[in-house]
Each structure stands twice: as structure tokens, then as C-alpha cells.
Amino acid sequence: MLESKYIEISDTLRKHGLQVTSQRILIYDYLVHTTEHPTAQQVFEDVSRFLPGISKATVYNTLETLSSHGLIQKVNPQSGVTRYDGNTMLHSHLICTHCHRIVDCFGRFVEEESVPEGIWDGFKIERTCLIFYGICGECQHRLFSNRGENKRSRRKGRGEQVTPFEESREKVDAWLTVRADG
Ligand SMILES: [Zn+2]
Numbered sequence: 675m676l677e678s679k680y681i682e683i684s685d686t687l688r689k690h691g692l693q694v695t696s697q698r699i700l701i702y703d704y705l706v707h708t709t710e711h712p713t714a715q716q717v718f719e720d721v722s723r724f725l726p727g728i729s730k731a732t733v734y735n736t737l738e739t740l741s742s743h744g745l746i747q748k749v750n751p752q753s754g755v756t757r758y759d760g761n762t763m764l765h766s767h768l769i770c771t772h773c774h775r776i777v778d779c780f781g782r783f784v785e786e787e788s789v790p791e792g793i794w795d796g797f798k799i800e801r802t803c804l805i806f807y808g809i810c811g812e813c814q815h816r817l818f819s820n821r822g823e824n825k826r827s828r829r830k831g832r833g834e835q836v837t838p839f840e841e842s843r844e845k846v847d848a849w850l851t852v853r854a855d856g
């Protein structure tokens with residue numbers, strides 16, 4: 675249910691002492707929805723569709739706010755810009771160093787990962803995230819089958835990956851208004 679989803683998100687925001695706005699609801703909802711680990715620029719482009727006129731600064735600030743409260747997480751690849759992940763469950767990432775796609779990997783081995791004692795006295799692990807760098811099957815295929823196509827095909831593929839996310843600001847605004855009245 676749409677409404678229960680918004681109630682849940684609003685409650686989460688409030689629990690973190692954050693003001694509930696339609697922008698925050700929609701950006702958070704969008705990130706929870708996608709498995710793409712978008713960059714801030716991609717988030718901006720995608721949310722602009724249902725938050726027309728939203729500024730880049732608002733999107734960037736919202737991402738900072740949500741991640742500083744642990745509602746989303748940042749993934750910092752070795753090279754390239756920060757990516758954002760709406761899934762805060764313990765998981766690791768497989769990163770293709772060629773097309774820069776990131777795929778989630780869930781498994782108990784992450785929880786069981788530990789560091790040898792004595793490396794840093796008193797160091798308490800709060801979060802573990804393993805990153806596996808490699809080249810995905812599709813890129814390997816492209817790289818080794820038709821080298822001339824690399825540059826072009828490297829850039830495509832995002833559209834195919836994006837899970838359609840259809841929400842509208844009007845809907846959330848109307849819902850927030852009803853909530854505020856009642
Ligand atoms: Zn790849």
C-alpha cells in the first residue's frame with residue numbers, strides 16, 4: 675500500500691529527528707527502490723522526473739542528511755564518485771571496474787569476517803562492507819569479442835538496468851496535507 679509506505683518513511687524520518695518533506699520521502703523511497711547504487715548526479719536526474727524543479731543542492735543535501743543518519747549508505751568505489759545505497763542491511767558489493775555497475779551480495783560470510791587481534795588496540799568494528807572489484811561477464815564479453823565497440827557499449831546499459839520508479843510529488847504533497855489536517 676502506497677499510504678502505509680509513506681507512513682513508514684515519515685515515521686523513520688521523524689524517529690531520526692528529521693522534518694518530513696515530500697522531497698525527503700521521495701528521494702528516500704527512490705533509493706530504497708533502486709538496486710542501482712546511483713551517483714548523486716543520477717539521483718538528481720531520476721528524481722527530477724517526479725520532483726520537477728528540484729535543485730541539485732537540495733538533492734545533494736538530502737543525500738548527505740539521509741546518509742549521516744544512517745538511513746542510506748554511501749559506497750565509495752576505489753575510483754570514481756560516491757554512490758548511494760538505500761539498502762542498509764549488512765551486505766557487500768561486487769563492482770565492475772569497467773562499466774562501474776555495482777551488484778549487492780548478501781551472505782553470512784560478511785558477518786563472520788573479522789580482523790586479527792592486535793592490529794589496532796580497542797578498535798571496535800561498527801560496520802563491515804566487503805568490496806569485490808572485478809569485470810562483469812558482459813564487459814568481459816565486450817572486451818574480448820569486439821574491442822572497437824568498447825567505448826560505445828560501455829556507456830549504454832544504464833537504461834536497461836533502471837527499475838522504473840513512478841511516484842509523484844503531488845501525490846505525496848496531497849498525502850502530507852491530509853496527514854497534517856487530520
Ligand atoms: Zn561491467
Ligand SMILES: [Zn+2]
Pocket residue numbers: 711759761765766767777778
Ligand atoms: Zn548495496
